[in-house]
Amino acid sequence: MPHPFANSIAQSLAELTALRRDLHAHPELLFDLPRTAGIVADRLRSYGFDDVIEGIAKTGVVGVLHGKTGPAQNMQGRVLFRADMDALPIEETTGAAHRSTIQGAMHACGHDGHTTMLLGAAKYLAETRDFEGTLIFCFQPAEELAAGAKVMIDEGLLTRFPVKGVYGVHNWPEMPVGHFGAIHGGAMASADGVMITVQGSGGHAAQPENARDPVVCASAIVMAAQTIVARTISPFEQAVVSITSIHGGEAWNVIPDQIQMRCNFRSFSEDVSARMESELRRICAGTAEAHGCSVTVERPPLTPYPPVVNTAPEMALAIDAMEAVAGKENVHQDLRPVMGAEDFAFFLREVPGAYVFIGNGDSAALHNPAYDFNDEALGYGISYWVELAHRTLRATA
Template identity: 50%
Template sequence: MAPELAEWRQDFHRHPELGYHEERTAARVASLLRDFGLDHVETGIGVTGVVGVLHGRGGPGTEAIMLRADMDALPMHEASGVAHESLEPGKMHACGHDGHTTMLLGAAKHLASTRNFAGTVYFCFQPAEEGGAGAKAMLDDGLLQRFPASRVFGMHNWPGMAAGHFVLQDGPVLASADEFTITVKGKGGHAAKPHLARDPIVAGAALVSALQSIVSRVVDPLEPAVVSITQFHAGSTHNVIPESALLMGTTRTFSDKVQAVIQAEMDRICAEIGRSFAVEIEIDRGPTPYPATVNDRAVTDFTEAALRDIFGDARVVRGHPPTMGSEDFAFLSREVPGCFVLIGNGDSAPLHHPAYDFSDEAAPAGVAFWSGLVERALPAG
C-alpha cells in the first residue's frame, strides 16, 4: 500500500486547509471511504468531521471501538522544499495531520477488504485540532450518541524517533492548554509628558514579570506547569504613549486542580496590577480550554500488548515522559477510556516548523498498527 498511501498523503499536503474549513479534505476522505465499501459514511459532524462505519464479518456485533485522526493544517508558510510543498500560501501541514488522515484511510481500506474482526469500527476524521477543539465540536454534535464506542484510540507522529517505532504511556501524556488574551487599557499621551498619561506598556511589562511568579511561587513545585506570554502588542510610533496594550499566551498543566489555581492567580495579579498602575486590565480566556490527555491504564496495557504482538519488542517503548504540548483527543478520552500513541517520524524537522514534512516511510507501519489493533480488540473468533 506504500505508493498509494504516499499519493494520498502528498495530495493532502499540497492542499492544506485550516480548522473547520477542511471541505476538500473531508470530501476526499468521504469519497475514499465509500469507494472502500464501508457500511456507512457520515459527513458534516462538528462542521467538517467525517465518520466511516465498518462492520466485521458477522455484522455490527455487540462491541464498537473508535479510531481517530485529525485533518486540519496550520496557518504558516511552508519552507520544506519538498516536491509536494503546499500550494496554499500561508497554510501548511506542519504537524503531520495529512499523515494521520492517510494512515487511518489505509486501515479503513485494508479492514474493509478483509473484515477479519467481529463488531464495529468507527473511523473518526476530526477537524480543527489546532486550537479549534474539533473533537469537542464533534462530541457536541452527538458523536458518541450516534457512534457509541467502548474504547477510543488516537495516534500522533513524533519527529526524532525512528520511523515506524512506537511509544506509549498510561496516565497523563499531554498537558492541558488554556489560551488567554489580556487587554490593558490606559490613557494615551505624548511620550514627553508621561505624567499626563497612564502607560499601558509599563503595566503590561509588570504583568509579564508577575505572571512568571505563578509557577515558581504559587504552584506546588512537584506539579508540572507552564505560563507563557507569547505576544505583546502596543503602540504605533516613537513619541506616543498608546491607549492600550495586548498580551496573549497559554498556560499548561496536567492537573485540573493546578489549572484552576493558575487561573485564579492570573485573575488576582491582573486586578492588583490594574489598581497599582491605575489602568483597566481585562483577561479573556479562549472559548474551549483543552484538558490534559490522560491514557486509561487498561486500554494502554491492551494497546502495548497489541503493538508488541504486531511489531516485536524492539519497536515499542513504554514509559515515554509526558510532554507539555496539548491535544484535543483529551475531550474524547474523558468520555470513553482511551489510549493516545506516538509513532516515529524519523529524522524530520520538529512539529510546527516550516521545514517539517510527514515521513511516508512511517505510513505503512501506522496502517499495520490500526489494522492489527482492530483485529485484536474485536477478535473474529
C-alpha cells in the same frame, strides 16, 4: 522481532504513498475540507463500509465497519479510531515534488499521514473483517486551534455511536521510523489563555509624573505572573504560564493609555489550569490597583483544550499492538509528557482511551515549514491500527 506487514498492506503501500502525497499537495484548513473529506468518504465506500456519514462538524467523516459476527449489540462491542485531516496556515519550504499547491497552507503536522494510515487500515479491515463487533472510523476536521473534536462530539457523534474506547496516533519527529512511543496518564497538556488589558492614563514621555503608566503596570504583571508556578502552583504539577504578546503605544515620546497582553496556560489538570487563571486574575487586579490603573482579564474566542489523559487498560492494549508491530525493544514507554495540546483530549474526557506516537524519523519539527510526513512510517501505522482492532475487538476464530 518486528511484525511483518500483512501482504495486502505491503501491496497497498505504493498506492497509499501516492494518496498521502496527493493530500499533502492539496492542504485544506480548519473545517473547510471538501476535497479531503470527499476523498475519505469515497474511499470508505469503495472499501465496502457498512455506513459512511458525512457532514459532522461540516466536513467530518465517519465510517462504520462491522466484524464477521455482525453489528455490535451495545457499546462494549464498539471502539473508535480517529485521524485528523486539516492542515496549517504555513507557507511550505520543503521543495518536495509533492509540495503544497495552495499558497499559505501546508500539512506541517502530518495529518495527511494520519489520514492515510487510518484509510490503509480501513481497507485491510474491510477486506478481512477479522474482529468482533463494530469499528467506528472518525476522520476529523479542525484539530488545529478550532477544537473540531469537540464540535463533532457536540453534534452527537458519541451519542449516535457510543463506544467503549477511543484511540488516536500522532507522528513524532526524531523518533526512528519503526518505533512507537507511549506516555502513561497525562500525555499532552491543556491549552488555555486570557487577554489582559491594562488601562492607564497616557502622557508625555518627559513628564511621566502626570500619567498613570500602563507600561510599568503591565511589566509588573509579567514579572509577577512568573511566580504562579512554584509559588502558588507546585512545580510538580508540570504547569507553564507564558505571556506571549504585548501591544501598546506607537511613538517614542508618548506614554500610551493602554497595553494589551496575551497569556497562555499549560498543565495536565483542568483544576490546575483553573487555579492558574484565578491567581493571574488576582495578580492583575492587585498590581493594577497598586499602579493606579485598571485592568480587565477576558477569555479569547478560541476554545480551550483540556489535557490528553490516557487510561491504563486502553494503553495496555495499545502497547500490546505496538509491540506486535515493532517489537518490544522499539516501543518506548519513557517519553516525557508533551506541553503541546491536542483536541483528542475532548474524546478522552468522554470515553477511556489511548493516544500514542509513531516515529517519523529524522524530519523537521512539527509546525515547521520544512516538515514532511515520512512515508516509510505508513506500513507501521496501518499495522498498528489493524493489531489494535484485533485486541480491542477480539478476532474471530
